[in-house]
Amino acid sequence: MTQTSDTTSYKDIKQTVLRRIRSGQWQPDTLLPNEQELAVEFSCTRTTVNRALRELANEGFLERRRKAGTRVLSAPQRQARFTIPLVRDEVEATGGTYRYALVSAETQPAPDWLAARLALTPGQSVMHVRCMHYSGNTPFQFEDRWIVIDSVPQVEQADFSGIGPNDWLVQTVPFTNVELTFLASRADTTLAGFLDVPEGEPVFTAERITWLQGQPVTFAKMYFAAGYRMTTEF
Amino acid sequence: MTQTSDTTSYKDIKQTVLRRIRSGQWQPDTLLPNEQELAVEFSCTRTTVNRALRELANEGFLERRRKAGTRVLSAPQRQARFTIPLVRDEVEATGGTYRYALVSAETQPAPDWLAARLALTPGQSVMHVRCMHYSGNTPFQFEDRWIVIDSVPQVEQADFSGIGPNDWLVQTVPFTNVELTFLASRADTTLAGFLDVPEGEPVFTAERITWLQGQPVTFAKMYFAAGYRMTTEF
């Protein structure tokens, strides 16, 4: 039989399974009927059941193991998905006017802590770029970035006075691997000046390391203005 | 023909497509060949190509639209997936011994800010639970939580002296919806005491609101010990 209006779709199955989990009908650790049985129940093929259950497992509701079957996860390992927005988009989403300003850009040998962090050879050349992102005239983010020149030689010709290093990199270098860290740091004198907050103020901070096929490309520290909150729903 | 060792799998296709994107062969905004053409190239069915491309789109590399085709996303909206670990797991993963201590638990009318945040009726009863999570004898996290009694009536009989409210809730109440926020806050006197840090210290903080079918269930603020970093790779 082919797909008609009365066909059970994989989305319906997902919904139904979720409802049963949430209603407590299928408690945590419960073993679900196997795909074949569910296919009979939903009057569809095993393929369709498979897709529904596979996606629910991806989303962290179920655990599936060959031969062992499918069971409801006890502590739903729900994973928050943060879509890291581009600064410009984030500013404009709040109704602000995005403005960018370059603070400094210079080539220098990598400081020891950076060399250690990125597994560089000591003294390897990096471009150090510092810049500000504003929402209107209010500081939004201070960006402190290092770019490994050997990995992105074109960076020596780049002009960061009009375009932010992140935008430039996104356009220029693909990447394979990102390590993202969130933390709370304290505003030192310099940072306090840039962000226009009192010295010692807690500052929400994101660190981002980007690799291209095992080669370190860039390390960025992004300091957000006071009161910044990173939110996600799931 | 059936699946043999020389069959191209959807995983191979994903790899190949990714490689082409990363190598620059398929630049951002490039329109990919359609599924039928790729199926011919990879000597497989369109179904298999479809799965590969669908997953890559889910992962944020491609954008797909009917009739318009599949194209490489210009600014890869890579999404960070944080798996929010249970505190116990997190402590034990670092080799520490997890210890839990209840600080206080009392039923009270919801404070105004909480009622506003959770859309409660003013003065609705909530259980306010405060507790500490330790790694060995080192403070790891201070948890400040409110539980809406109307949504979880059993909470009045719960005993939080031995089990943390989060563990209890996970076992007791399914949930449908979570809002998670990260921010940097400042340690006030109380918090500084619990976390054993100087007053005014920046503290990495997570707020979590949980809903069950539109009903607010719980609001939790989790204050992490000094130096805490939340990291993910993708």
Add this chain to the structure above:
DNA sequence: TCTTCCATTTTGTGTAGACTTTAAATTTTT
């Protein structure tokens, strides 16, 4: 020139069936 409508292309999803892989469970051997 502008709008409306329609054909066409491309992805989306389903059916039916087969073979593959993993690992749990059982049996056999030591």
Add this chain to the structure above:
DNA sequence: AAAAATTTAAAGTCTACACAAAATGGAAGA
């Protein structure tokens, strides 16, 4: 008993095909 080999159940993936749905681009009409 314990270890090794075998069976077997369940998910994983692929083929081959069909129809559905969306949206683009062009044609027809105003």
